[in-house]
Amino acid sequence: MASRTSFPVGPRALAAENGRGDTEPRPNAAGAIFQLLRDGAPRTRADLAAVTGLARSTVAARVDELLATGLVAPTGEAASTGGRPPATFAFRPEARLVLAADIGVSRTRVAVTDLAATVLAEEALDLAVADGPVAVLNAVLTQFQALLERTGRSTADLAGAGVGLPGPVEHSTGHPVSPPLMPGWDGFDVAGFMGRALGTPILVDNDVNIMALGEHAAVWPTVDDLLFVKIATGIGAGIISHGELQRGAQGAAGDLGHIAVPGGPDITCRCGNVGCLEAVASGRAVASTLRAKGYDVSTNTALVELLRSGNTDAALAIREAGRSVGRVLAACVNLLNPSVIVIGGIVADAGEHLLAGIREVVYTRSLPLATQHLRIVGAGTAGRAGVLGAAALVVQHVLAAGQVDQLVTTTTSVA
Template identity: 55%
Template sequence: MTRSLDLGSPAFSTAGGLLQLLRDGHPRTRAELAALTGLSRPTVAQRIDQLLELGLIAPVEAAVSTGGRPSSQIAFNPRARVVLAADLGALHARIALTDLDGRLLAEFSESRDIAEGPDAAIAWILGAGRRLLQQTGVTAAQVAGIGVGVPGPVEFSSGRPINPPIMPGWDRYDIPGALGAEIDAPVFVDNDVNIMALGEQTSSWPGISDLIFIKVASGIGAGVISGGRLQRGAHGAAGDIGHVALARAADTPCPCGNRGCLEAVASGRALAHALSTADAALTRPSEVVALAKTGDVTAIQAIRQAGRDLGEVLTVCVSLMNPSTIVIGGTMAQAAEHLVAGVREVVYARSIPLSTEHLTIAPSRARGDAAILGAAQLAIDAALSPARITAALGG
């Protein structure tokens, strides 16, 4: 995620603060770091020695000098550690090993039902994670953190799912405790749409600090990045736009128990139900996409209308948050030409010009990688935070 660095902050007097500056990948000399942070050269040298000891930075050879001794540049070392990233979906599971820049080193995925429960899922993460470590020749001691995304609400401070509707047996399950008992690394858990927003932003829109990521699959949800920060809300429920009331759907029941929710008419599950016939029952969003790709006019019109319905809700979001970018992802984004067209049609027509003059509405660029990249970034940012670096140095 784009990091807004206040170089005058006291945090930059620590080794962890200095590391945040170097994480942009640009090599710098000790003199440059002293000038940027306002710290004395002896202090900068001490902080650099601490980070060198941890292996998180490394000298860069052949630096250009302006005279005298060759200039010694220092750069972030993304291969110093690795992170494990897991994306648990309703019917799939994916795990990856990445370096500290979020580059994929190895991965594995398979079909899995989240309803099998937490114990089976944790066993799968641990087993698959150990195989990836063995495959890449990395030890568990080199794991800096573990990031996990799940398809339900999460209390971020504890990493526990809270009353997740499609995750039986997971309510308040201690995911960090279960994983941390086997791998000695901090564990961070968030809902799947939040990590998709994080993965999309860091991998594809790094200069964008105000972005809304919309996942349209079996359900509908949003991940909100404002001012460069992921917004979770007071209880982790920010972005739950799937259950915003929609006038057109007033009499349509929703699985949440209410009527008239956006999700009840515009989700992949709702479209599959609406497009089913006596001869061909559709059960998954992917089947709706496949039907549209055959040129089926009814499916195309249904997806376009779903985009309009989504656009009606997003018009409120645009007025409230004034994002610069709205990204549409999830299974239904595979029919982006129809879905995104419907969203644009309504948002651009109904929002005030000031909000839409420079507004980009686009399909996901990260596509199927958004969640796993986001889970990795979640672990990386937390594991390399100034507080954790200070703790690692015994401060």
């Protein structure tokens, strides 16, 4: 590697990611030049000068600064138009690594990616979030180290880590806020705990938000308005509007699980209200319905296996759950007008039975204009949406123009 310099760490770096307390990046600085190279296409100094309008000497100086960080590397020579062929340069995603963790209620997926969010190594862990933050996060940190060793790299190569949690999160601090499925986690400093062990920026968000980011980046990058719905032990949504993730005032945007189902049964929800979508249509709710009929479905995985076996009662229960989800989503479609609704989570592995129930209601109850081009599809990331989104969260932060400028300053000061 050209450099082992770490990315900026600490409150100022994290504040910058959230748009607070950071100066505007200079248009002639290295960070701004780097944004033109992030697509990975090789460019010459002349190409960059032509696009930016900057003097070639300025562009040459900025390219040299980027080369020193290791984020950019020479890629060869462009075709000559006479004289010596000009050198080309491109983004080098392997320059740094990102750690990603998608922590669920009973299962966690961890991964190591490069700066293009390409998964280099990953592992799924059976972890109960109810065991508490110290036990769970220590297990994640241990697995992170094992994955780094598998890739032949070390913590010196890290740009940062992203973590998704199955509950509300104050994104600016990384603290869970009264998470109903996470006893002992309320207010815990996840970013601080992991940051002390790794020495890198730690970004934390709600698991459905990062799944929305992952699915959007990997499958629907050209779609500006997308709704990702996770159906598992709980039900939630990640909202992408105008290409940006919407978290809401307190980070509670997208909590579909506690919207009352129109015309639904008066089942008491764990939140204390009755008729919530989660109480009616989550994996836990469907499993409860089937257990009442004598089926042994103690987990969401057992539920999906029963459905895949061709069981008629399971198919009917899942389709009815889909209809309940559709009744809530129909209102969301009228309000948000997404182009795509992606259904993910372990219960979504039930496949077409669930999707059929959702589509049946959404397409009949939402406004025709809002559904004219609407697509309702299953997740396309094969269970990786969470880790891909956690990685994307970090990449967006550490490769932002202002952060790259700080990296250049740090690299120059230690050279």
